[in-house]
Amino acid sequence: MFNLFKKKANEIACPMDGEVIAITEVNDPVFASKAMGDGFAVEPSNGKVFSPIVGKVTSVFPTKHAIGLLSDSGAEILVHIGINTVDLAGAGFDILVTEGDAVDLTTPLAVVDLEYLKEQEKPVTTMVIWxxxxGKEINVQLGKSNAQTVIGKLK
Structure with a gap:
């Protein structure tokens, strides 16, 4: 049966409701300098995190603050929730996927207690790093966006 909602392998969606910002605007020099790769970030308005790509889960960090994905087009994506959140050792994170799971733009990856992160003085900025x-480029539409909304393409 034809699926009207099938997404293309090179599309990238906003993983959370909030404000999409350039990776260079992130208040962390490692991410802002693109040392880990190019991408974008979201200043989230709630803690529901969805897959930004169609592909599969390649890793869930033991500290639950980051999830590795591989898109059907071969892009390696890291969803890094918050800044310095590795220090929380998983507290405040509820991961909903496991390694090997197939994902698409409707797949919930995690639920994060943003208020807890803020109480722990951890910025909630969430990075999506390619x-x-x-040698490739990622172009996304900056500004207010909703989770699961296609905001760009991987090229």
Whole structure:
């Protein structure tokens, strides 16, 4: 049966409701300098995190603050929730996927207690990093967006 909602392998969606910002605007020098790869970030308005791509889960960090994905087009994506949240050792994170799971733009990856992160003085900025972006480009629409909304393409 034809699926009207099938997404293209090179589309990238906003993983959370909130404000999409350039990766260079992130208040962390490692991410802002693109040392881990190109991408974008979201200043989230709630803690529901969805897959930004069609592909599969390649890793869930033991500290639950980051999830590795591989898109059907071969892009390696890291969804890094918050800044310095590795220090929380998983507190405040409820991961909803496991390694090997197939994902699309409607797949919930995690639910994060943003208020808890703020209480722990951890910025909630969530980065979407294309870790194998060398020689390629990622273009996304900046500004207010909703989770699961296509905001760009991986090229």
């Amino acid at each position: 870790t194998n972006s060398e």
